[in-house]
Amino acid sequence: MTSPDFNLLHTLDVLLQEGSVARAAHRLHLSSSAMSRALARLRExxxxxxxxxxxxxxxxxxRALELRAQVSQLVQDAHAVLRPADQLDLTQLVRTFTLRTRAGFAENFGPGLIARMRGEAPHVRLRFLPKLDKSSDALREGSVDLETGIVNATTSPELRAQALFRDRFVGVVRADHAFAGKRVTAxxxxxxxxxxxxxxxxxxGPVDDALATLGLERNVITLVGEFSTALALARATDLIASVPERHTESLRAGMHSFKLPFEVPEISVSMLWHPRMDGDLAHRWLRSCVREVCAK
Structure with a gap:
């Protein structure tokens, strides 16, 4: 078997980024005909x-979309191997990192993250922004450094993702609700x-799908878009909120939480970032801080 020409990886990476033979050729300082030949070899x-x-x-x-992230990572890893290792002095690092998260993340994981980062890099600041949509534009443009969320079919394939923790849904009611301290059936x-x-x-949602398998349907009185709103309403009324357990731990303080009496699939919460930040040492440190705080 003929060994593959690994030089083609760099060419493929640029072609997939540019989506144009002419632009890729210009970027790699090649003629259009040479780039066309390279594309022909890649196709073969x-x-x-x-x-x-x-x-x-x-x-x-x-197939190209499937390869894009993997090829980009391979090329970046190769560059990292072939360049001198850099040093990062965290005590002198002056930077503001912007994190885009759902309500509940900052309340639950923010204190530990701030303490961890302040202990190592006293001049670093964190800015938490609400995650209002699934758009990756802010990560691509650099106005957001890192975001958390659930990776699914709508997640941009160009983003990097790493799982942080798994979470399960629990039922939550006010402390003196009729469900408090009682066995709750489906x-x-x-x-x-x-x-x-x-x-x-x-x-x-997933709770309703799980109930449907039992031939049941819950009586929904109101719909909201954030954990904090759902829990605030449940705290002040007889309404039942069903929310991810770890994501809402601090928000549920003083309320009664109970295991749902039926199986609902767990969710996996990940952190996402743009691949252009892979080689940034400060960003790598940020990711390690988030990963370790969420793992506790």
Whole structure:
């Protein structure tokens, strides 16, 4: 078997970033014909056309989209291996890191994260912003350094992601609610009055899907878009809120929480960042801080 030409990785990385033979050729200081030959070799090597013409432009094939993040990471890792190791003096680092998170993350993990970072880098500041949508523009543009969320089909394939923790849904009611200290069955839970949490404004969620398998449907009185709002309403009324356990620990203080009497799939919360920050030593340190604080 012929050994692959690893020089093609860099060419493929640039082609997938630019989506244009001419722009990739200019960036790599090659002629368009030389870049076209390189693309032909890549197509032969991968067994996929990679970039195909659509009108006056080129579009990536599904295989190319699948390879893009992996190839970019391989190229960055190769550059990291071949350059001298840098040193980062955390005591002299002056920087503000912006984190975009759902309500509850800052309240639960912020104190530990601030303490950890202040102990190592006293001149670093954290800015927490609310996560109002799934757009990756802020990460791409650099106005946000890191965000947390659930990776799914809508997550931009160009982003890096690393799992932080798994979470499960629990039921939450005010301290003197009729459910407090009592056994709650699935039927009794469904018959109660509920506040439904949906970030996307949907009228059903994973809890409703789980109830449907039992032939049950909960009585939803109101819908909200944040954990804090759902819990505030449950704290002041007879409504039942169903929220992720770890994400809302501090927000649930003084309330009664109970295990849901039916199985709901756990969720995996990850941190996400743009690949251009992979090699930034300060950003690597930030990621390690978030990862370790969430792991506790």
């Amino acid at each position: 090597t991968t067994g996929d056309p990679l970039l195909v013409r659509a009108g006056r432009s080129l579009v990536a094939t599904p 039927a009794r839970y469904a018959a109660g009055e509920h506040v439904l949490l949906s970030w996307r404004g949907l009228d059903k």
